[in-house]
Amino acid sequence: MRNVIKWGVLGCGNIAQKFVSDLQYVDNSILYAVASNNKERGRKFANKYNAKKVYSNYNNLVKDENVDIVYIATTHNFHYKNTLLCLDANKPVLCEKPLCVNAKEAQLLIDIAKQKKIFLMEAMWTRFLPATKHLIKDISDGVIGKSKLIQADFGIKKPRIKGSRFYEKKLGAGALLDLGVYTINFSNFIFDLQPKRISGFAKLTNQGTDEYAIYNLEYQNGRLAQLSSSVSFVTPHEARIYGEKGKIVVYDFYHPQKYTVYLSTGEETTINKPFQGFGYQFEAIEAQRCLLKNKIESAVFPLEKTLKVLKTTDFLRKEWGVKYPNDD
Numbered sequence: 001m002r003n004v005i006k007w008g009v010l011g012c013g014n015i016a017q018k019f020v021s022d023l024q025y026v027d028n029s030i031l032y033a034v035a036s037n038n039k040e041r042g043r044k045f046a047n048k049y050n051a052k053k054v055y056s057n058y059n060n061l062v063k064d065e066n067v068d069i070v071y072i073a074t075t076h077n078f079h080y081k082n083t084l085l086c087l088d089a090n091k092p093v094l095c096e097k098p099l100c101v102n103a104k105e106a107q108l109l110i111d112i113a114k115q116k117k118i119f120l121m122e123a124m125w126t127r128f129l130p131a132t133k134h135l136i137k138d139i140s141d142g143v144i145g146k147s148k149l150i151q152a153d154f155g156i157k158k159p160r161i162k163g164s165r166f167y168e169k170k171l172g173a174g175a176l177l178d179l180g181v182y183t184i185n186f187s188n189f190i191f192d193l194q195p196k197r198i199s200g201f202a203k204l205t206n207q208g209t210d211e212y213a214i215y216n217l218e219y220q221n222g223r224l225a226q227l228s229s230s231v232s233f234v235t236p237h238e239a240r241i242y243g244e245k246g247k248i249v250v251y252d253f254y255h256p257q258k259y260t261v262y263l264s265t266g267e268e269t270t271i272n273k274p275f276q277g278f279g280y281q282f283e284a285i286e287a288q289r290c291l292l293k294n295k296i297e298s299a300v301f302p303l304e305k306t307l308k309v310l311k312t313t314d315f316l317r318k319e320w321g322v323k324y325p326n327d328d
């Protein structure tokens with residue numbers, strides 16, 4: 001059995017820096033190799049984070065037999081192609097969210113991973129954070145009784161710079177795939193269900209991607225979610241869960257360190273679950289745990305959950321007329 005997991009990083013952009021920085025909190029992990037299509041970016045990244053190897057193309061990274069798992073951190077549009085490259089080379093993958101631009105791409109990857117028995121997981125880090133885990137347990141223990149309504153928003157303000165992945169259609173831009181996936185995942189985690197009916201409205205950019213949007217999900221047994229996302233204005237990043245006995249407010253719900261339970265009796269309790277670093281260590285720990293146990297899928301965040309969210313985003317995008325080159 002391997003003692004230490006050697007990580008390879010594919011794409012050396014913004015999020016990759018945060019992820020590898022958090023590997024310092026993951027026992028038995030090392031950043032072994034990085035690959036960037038931009039030689040200088042890759043070299044700087046490798047120097048800063050002490051990677052042993054640096055490659056200027058992704059093929060050489062996946063061919064390196066010392067790499068135990070590849071973390072994919074390119075823009076959404078490349079996730080399908082990059083994950084396929086890894087799976088073809090029999091490399092386990094932790095791929096940034098969204099796993100793919102659409103459910104069709106995701107299904108193809110899932111089928112290959114399962115058929116070849118290779119670990120694959122979407123890096124939906126929120127699910128693995130201590131506060132989220134505690135919250136999910138509180139909900140299932142009935143702390144606020146049956147939960148009925150979730151409201152969650154994720155709006156940030158990104159400048160409209162040419163080529164920005166937040167506005168460039170060919171890079172899979174749009175608030176829904178970038179930020180909305182957090183609100184939908186959160187709602188699915190809390191209700192532990194998949195939506196049965198979906199509706200929503202979006203304001204599109206002149207490239208035809210969703211700049212901001214609101215959407216509603218209806219689940220079994222009268223459970224509802226009211227969600228929103230934006231790349232052109234900031235919202236509080238809060239989630240509120242309303243139940244029979246009170247409500248829970250989750251601050252910075254996509255990377256929470258605390259939440260407050262307000263009971264109808266007037267009782268108020270704040271649960272604090274602080275963590276070091278950015279919080280990406282917990283998804284890495286889960287990926288390593290799966291690898292060491294020869295699991296090809298996380299039981300905490302199985303691929304079916306990823307697929308269901310992409311089916312929801314596919315539905316909304318179709319309603320709004322948001323189509324990406326990947327969809328063809």
Ligand SMILES: NC(=O)c1ccc[n+]([C@@H]2O[C@H](COP(=O)([O-])OP(=O)(O)OC[C@H]3O[C@@H](n4cnc5c(N)ncnc54)[C@H](OP(=O)(O)O)[C@@H]3O)[C@@H](O)[C@H]2O)c1
Pocket residue numbers: 010011012013014015016035036037038041073074075076096097098123125165171178
């Ligand atoms: N989990 C989180 O909290 C979180 C936060 C932010 C982003 N993300 C996800 O991580 C992914 C990357 O986001 P990011 O902000 O890190 O992106 P980024 O810095 O803009 O780009 C990441 C990498 O993608 C490649 N790339 C970017 N634009 C390209 C282009 N026009 N043509 C070819 N390659 C290009 C580059 O790879 P090379 O280095 O090989 O050139 C770049 O280093 C996205 O899918 C996003 O959803 C997750």
